[in-house]
Amino acid sequence: MQLTIDNKLIDVADGTTVYEAAKQVGIAIPRLCYLNLEALGIENKPAGCRICVVEIEGRRNLAPSCATLCTEGMTVRTNSPRVLNARKTVLELLLSDHPKDCLICPKSGRCELQNLAMCLGIREIHSIENAEVSTYRKDRSPSIIRDMDKCVLCRRCETVCNTVQTVGALSGINRGFMAVVAPAFEQDLRDSPCTFCGQCVAVCPTGALTEVDHTPRVIWALADPTKTVVVQTAPAVRAALGEAFGMAAGTLVTGKMVAALRQIGFDYVFDTDFAADLTIMEEGAELLSRVHRMIEGDRDVKLPILTSCCPAWVNFFEQNYPDMLDVPSTARSPQQMFGAIAKTFLADRLGIRRDDLVVVSIMPCLAKKYECQRDEFKVNGNPDVDYALSTRELAQLIKEANIDFNALPDEDFDAPMGESTGAGVIFGTTGGVIEAATRTAYELFTGKKLEKVDFQELRGMEGIRAASVDFNGTPIHIGIAHQLGNARKLLDGIRAGMYHFHAIEIMACPGGCVGGGGQPLHLGNADVIHARQQALYREDAQKPIRKSHENSYIQQLYIEFLGHPLSEKAHHLLHTRYFDKSIRN
Amino acid sequence: MMNTINYDEQTPATGIPDRERTGLKDCQVQTIKDICRSFRNEEGELINILHKTQESFGYLPPEVQECIARELRIPVAKVYGVVTFYTFFSMQPKGKYPISICLGTACYVRGSEKIVEALKNELGIDIGGITPDGKFSLDCLRCVGACGLAPVMLVGDRVHGRVDSLQIKDILALYT
Numbered sequence: 031m032q033l034t035i036d037n038k039l040i041d042v043a044d045g046t047t048v049y050e051a052a053k054q055v056g057i058a059i060p061r062l063c064y065l066n067l068e069a070l071g072i073e074n075k076p077a078g079c080r081i082c083v084v085e086i087e088g089r090r091n092l093a094p095s096c097a098t099l100c101t102e103g104m105t106v107r108t109n110s111p112r113v114l115n116a117r118k119t120v121l122e123l124l125l126s127d128h129p130k131d132c133l134i135c136p137k138s139g140r141c142e143l144q145n146l147a148m149c150l151g152i153r154e155i156h157s158i159e160n161a162e163v164s165t166y167r168k169d170r171s172p173s174i175i176r177d178m179d180k181c182v183l184c185r186r187c188e189t190v191c192n193t194v195q196t197v198g199a200l201s202g203i204n205r206g207f208m209a210v211v212a213p214a215f216e217q218d219l220r221d222s223p224c225t226f227c228g229q230c231v232a233v234c235p236t237g238a239l240t241e242v243d244h245t246p247r248v249i250w251a252l253a254d255p256t257k258t259v260v261v262q263t264a265p266a267v268r269a270a271l272g273e274a275f276g277m278a279a280g281t282l283v284t285g286k287m288v289a290a291l292r293q294i295g296f297d298y299v300f301d302t303d304f305a306a307d308l309t310i311m312e313e314g315a316e317l318l319s320r321v322h323r324m325i326e327g328d329r330d331v332k333l334p335i336l337t338s339c340c341p342a343w344v345n346f347f348e349q350n351y352p353d354m355l356d357v358p359s360t361a362r363s364p365q366q367m368f369g370a371i372a373k374t375f376l377a378d379r380l381g382i383r384r385d386d387l388v389v390v391s392i393m394p395c396l397a398k399k400y401e402c403q404r405d406e407f408k409v410n411g412n413p414d415v416d417y418a419l420s421t422r423e424l425a426q427l428i429k430e431a432n433i434d435f436n437a438l439p440d441e442d443f444d445a446p447m448g449e450s451t452g453a454g455v456i457f458g459t460t461g462g463v464i465e466a467a468t469r470t471a472y473e474l475f476t477g478k479k480l481e482k483v484d485f486q487e488l489r490g491m492e493g494i495r496a497a498s499v500d501f502n503g504t505p506i507h508i509g510i511a512h513q514l515g516n517a518r519k520l521l522d523g524i525r526a527g528m529y530h531f532h533a534i535e536i537m538a539c540p541g542g543c544v545g546g547g548g549q550p551l552h553l554g555n556a557d558v559i560h561a562r563q564q565a566l567y568r569e570d571a572q573k574p575i576r577k578s579h580e581n582s583y584i585q586q587l588y589i590e591f592l593g594h595p596l597s598e599k600a601h602h603l604l605h606t607r608y609f610d611k612s613i614r615n
Numbered sequence: 616m617m618n619t620i621n622y623d624e625q626t627p628a629t630g631i632p633d634r635e636r637t638g639l640k641d642c643q644v645q646t647i648k649d650i651c652r653s654f655r656n657e658e659g660e661l662i663n664i665l666h667k668t669q670e671s672f673g674y675l676p677p678e679v680q681e682c683i684a685r686e687l688r689i690p691v692a693k694v695y696g697v698v699t700f701y702t703f704f705s706m707q708p709k710g711k712y713p714i715s716i717c718l719g720t721a722c723y724v725r726g727s728e729k730i731v732e733a734l735k736n737e738l739g740i741d742i743g744g745i746t747p748d749g750k751f752s753l754d755c756l757r758c759v760g761a762c763g764l765a766p767v768m769l770v771g772d773r774v775h776g777r778v779d780s781l782q783i784k785d786i787l788a789l790y791t
Contacts, residue, residue, distance in 0.1 A: 198690025203699045214692040222692075334648050 048095035049082055049105055059108050060083065060117070060146055060396060062124075062235060064096035067183065067194070068556030069540045070513065071493070074189045074233075080120045080180065081146065084108045094118055106529065118150055127207075128163040128236075134159055137237035140551065142507070143180045143182060167268050171219035172403050173226035173242060173396040177254070180208040181238035184322015184471065187211060187230035190338050195514040195538070199224040211238075218285030223349055227342035228396030228481050229536040233554060241396050241548065243430035244417040245427050249387045251416070252295045259388045260298040262368045262447070265306065266458030266543035269565035273550040273558075274425030275435045280561025282569055285440020288423075290443060294431050301443045302391065302451030303419035306457040306466070308587070309339060310578035312604050313361040314470045315595035317533055319449040321475070321506070322343060332357050334509065334524065335529040337463050339363045342538035342607065346514050349519055352610040360605040363393050364457065366407050368447065369601040375591045376447065384412055389420045394458070394546030398585075406606055434472040444601035449583040452483075452569070453577035458479060459513035459563040460542035461488040461495070464535035468508070469577045470498055476502040483576045494520055497533070509534040512542055549568030635686035638678040646671055647679065651682070651686040658687050661697055665704055666740075699725040702756075710745050711750035712790045719758030724754045731755065733780035737787065 032041055034357065035052050042051045063079040077097035078600050085103035092113060095106075107113060127146065132138050141355045154162075166178035183202065188211055191200040199482040203212050213222030226462045232238045251259050272281035291299045316335060323331040336358040338344060347358060370387050377387045391398065395418075401407070402415035419427070428435055443449070453469055456462030471481050487497040490509065494604040498505045509531040510519045517536045518591045539545045544562035545552050552558050570576060577586065592600045639647075650667045654660035664683060669675055675698055684691035698704045715723075716731050731753075735741060738751050745752040761767050764776025768786070774787055 077745055147748060192693070198692055201692035201696040203692070203696045205700045214680070214690070214695040225692075264729070 031100060031102040031104070031108065033100050035106040036108055037253055042100050046100050048084055048093070049084075049097045049102075051100050051366045052106070053097065057108055060149055061096055062104040062142060062146060063186070063457050065186050065233060065235075065554055067186075067233065069545060069552060069554050069556035070190065070194045070229075071192055071560050072189060073546075074186045076185045076359055079124070080183060080465070081117060083113060083116055083120070085113050091173075093378055097202050109389065112347065114150075121146060121150055121152055122155050124182055127163055128182070129163075132249060132437075133181070135237040136243070137180075139238060141265065142235035145443075146239075162207070169218045169241065171224065171468070172400040173232060174211075174224070174228060175240050175242055176219060177240070178212070179238075179535075180236045181211060182236055183209060183211065184235055185211065186233040187233070187239060187328055190233055191224075192230045194513070194540075195225070195227060195229060196518050197223055197225055197227070197514060200230065204428075212308065218268050218283045223513065225342040225538065226365050226397040226400045226547075227415070229539060230547075232545075232547050232549070232551055241266075241420050241423070241424060242399055243397070245423050245430070248390050248419065249416050249430075257386055257388050258297050258382055259295070259390060259599050260300055260372060260376070260447075261296040261390045261392060261539055262300045262302045262365070263287060263291070263371075263392045264302045264365070264394055264398075264458065264543060265455050265462075265566060266546060266549065266562065267392050267424065268569070269458065269544055269562040270394065270549045271425060274422065275428075277436075278561070280565040282565045283435075284569065285442070286435060286438040288443055289438040290431075290433050290435055293433055293438075294427060296390070298444045298447075299441075300368070300372075300447035301450050301596055302364045302368055302393075302456070303454030303514035303557075304447045304581070304583065305364035305371070306339075306368050306454035307578035307581045307584050309361055309372070309457075309463075310453060310466050310470050311360050311584060311588070312367075312580070313337065313359045313598060314467050315472065316359050316361060317467065317471055318475055319596070321504075321532060330435070333357050334507075334534045336476065337467075337535045338606075339457065339463055339532075340537050340539075341395070341397040343514070343536045345397065345400075345515060345611070346520070346538065347607055348611040350518070350612070351492055351525070352612045354521070354525065355608045355610065358608065360607065362407075362604055362606045363398075363399065363401065364454075365393065365415055365418065366606070367604050369407065371587070371591075372447065373409070373412075374603060375412050375587065377457040380598055384409065388603070390414045391415050392421065392424045393418050394543045395539075396420060396547040396550045398548070421546075422550060423549060425550070430432060446583045448585070449579055449581060450573075451569065451581050452461075452573035453578045454575065454581075455570045456566050458543040458566050460537050461490065461510050461535065462542060462566065463537075464488055464508055464510060464533060466578060467533065468506075470579045472499070472501055472576065473503070473579070476504060482578070484571075491556070491563070496529075506533065507531045508565050512537040514538050521565070621662070639682060643679075643756065644682055647682045648686055650661055656687055658689050660687070661687065661694065662701070665694075669704060676706060676708075678683060678759045690761040705754075707743060708745060708749075708752070710748050712770050713752045713754065714722075715754045715756045715759075717759055717761075717765070717769070718755045719762065719765075719772075721762035722758075722766040725765045727778075729780045730768060730778055730783065733783045737783055750790070 036053045038323040040055050047060055059082050061082040065074045075096045077094040082095045083092040084109040088094050112370045113506045171177040188200050191197050199213050200211050251257050272283040273279055288299050320331050371390050373384050377384050398418040402418050407414045453466035465485045469483050495510040498507050541559035541563055543561040654664050667738045681691050685693045716727055738746050766778050768775045768778045
């Protein structure tokens with residue numbers, strides 16, 4: 031059909047919104063609540079903010095372009111005086127009930143509301159003197175801070191939490207001036223079903239949802255001469271950190287990141303990928319032992335085995351599937367394996383006390399902040415991992431430390447815990463953990479050398495995937511899900527006995543960790559997530575060693591310290607247990 | 616080898632444990648289940664289900680909302696969102712004789728505020744409160760459509776019109 035937008039004639043398909051049509055002819059109608067979360071397969075368009083209103087000839091009222099479909103012969107004005115005036119008034123009203131302390135807001139400079147005020151040229155807010163301002167208590171969880179004073183009720187978080195993740199922690203409550211987005215009965219997040227996946231933070235347009243900032247504590251630890259501070263970097267960080275310094279999504283900045291961390295003052299710069307290789311040794315051994323037991327006719331064996339690297343996923347199944355707590359792998363996540371080895375093996379090697387070693391992790395994730403505070407990952411109150419910073423916090427730390435990131439040379443990780451294989455790198459994308467496990471499990475199971483390490487059938491971006499890998503005559507059925515809503519579908523199917531997999535990988539965030547809640551904000555952009563994913567596969571392809579069990583430092587760690595996978599020591603340091611959290615007190 | 620599984624069936628979040636929360640008696644849980652079932656456990660019937668449940672329980676405490684959420688397989692936060700949106704729904708228990716005073720325009724200009732004050736004094740409770748013996752609770756509402764009788768006071772389903780604050784004692788005495 032044909033319509034005219036700002037005197038431009040345009041042809042669009044049936045079902046196109048005015049907003050989308052305008053975009054096609056290069057007219058960017060400002061919007062606030064509307065967001066196409068294409069990476070999550072959903073659009074958030076409650077048409078509540080009224081910023082995107084346009085004038086349509088023949089209609090009495092202005093129409094929200096995000097929720098108005100094009101019709102044949104429609105004449106639209108997106109910038110008439112009436113539209114501009116209405117838009118400004120709407121924004122002024124929004125701002126009249128919004129804090130004005132932008133200078134010290136954690137979202138300053140990246141805030142969509144701030145950008146909008148700039149874009150619409152708001153210079154004063156009329157009658158602000160007398161305006162009443164609503165206020166609500168701040169909620170600090172271990173990972174996420176909710177500051178509802180800054181909420182504009184766009185409902186993006188609610189859409190992500192309920193429809194995409196099916197966590198159901200957030201909903202719009204109360205009405206009028208008292209309206210906020212909150213958990214049931216206005217509980218704090220930590221008492222709600224929240225998994226701390228952080229996807230709400232990843233789509234929030236303002237400073238209403240932000241992460242807990244651990245950078246000041248890291249700066250003090252670095253300045254303490256009695257402390258040795260080591261850092262580990264998760265695989266997905268290197269594929270996204272560059273975006274915070276103006277680089278294109280998917281630019282690999284592994285070498286620069288290492289250089290920056292060294293310049294910031296970390297004593298050792300290590301790689302979580304090392305611990306990812308270790309995870310494969312343990313999780314792979316666990317998978318094979320369960321498969322062998324099944325082949326031998328053991329009816330009690332729990333299959334499929336579920337990956338347990340993702341802390342939001344762990345929270346999710348502890349709450350929603352308490353009857354299946356013995357199904358996931360008992361292997362700790364790479365972050366926690368790293369911490370456990372660092373505070374025992376490494377501290378011993380360095381000849382320092384556990385308490386004098388500070389382990390910092392750089393994670394694409396907000397749930398990792400919660401994970402490292404779990405009691406089972408502490409020894410006498412001292413956590414295996416002291417602080418978990420997000421990719422965004424690292425970017426902030428680099429800027430605070432006066433480092434010209436783009437001009438840094440490439441540097442290498444330190445040995446021994448900085449050495450990793452390509453299998454460790456792909457942990458950061460959906461399908462990566464199970465591909466890494468398959469590379470190792472295949473060779474251990476069949477005793478044959480794996481000629482082709484790329485398992486294309488395990489890769490992709492579909493929310494739920496299934497594939498079979500031939501282990502020399504034994505078909506191994508593998509399931510993969512990313513986003514918790516997809517995980518729920520898969521788990522419900524397994525609970526109902528509909529599917530029979532041997533192994534399943536689950537990641538809470540879109541695309542896996544590359545789309546994590548701690549990354550530079552993806553705002554639902556599928557291209558950004560895809561580019562980061564491809565970057566990890568590139569790094570994997572460049573690695574000389576691409577199978578975890580061939581990592582010579584891992585082999586050495588078993589010889590010198592752990593013995594063998596699933597040994598008593600390995601159990602003690604590298605495995606965990608899960609708790610029924612279906613009732614939160 | 617690659618095949619994407621097709622999942623048409625929606626598996627919505629409950630956001631709450633499958634296990635029953637303590638606090639409700641089995642017969643109360645059954646009542647809620649029956650009400651939900653009479654509306655085919657449909658999410659779209661949430662408001663009607665809340666109406667019926669409040670009618671039965673007198674109010675909607677958290678454990679009742681959780682039970683409804685579980686039956687409809689929706690997040691309890693959603694149920695709470697609806698309960699807090701509509702002033703009709705209450706999370707506070709009501710008295711045996713719930714009193715509502717109309718503060719709509721007609722009643723207001725004819726002095727319903729004075730009646731509220733008189734009731735507060737007489738009962739010793741605030742708006743939204745309940746007397747210690749559980750007999751009376753006090754609420755306000757906007758227009759019952761009987762403006763000709765302004766100011767209007769409701770006790771349970773019974774409408775008292777052209778109420779004067781001096782009559783309060785006599786009206787309350789009817790409910791002993």
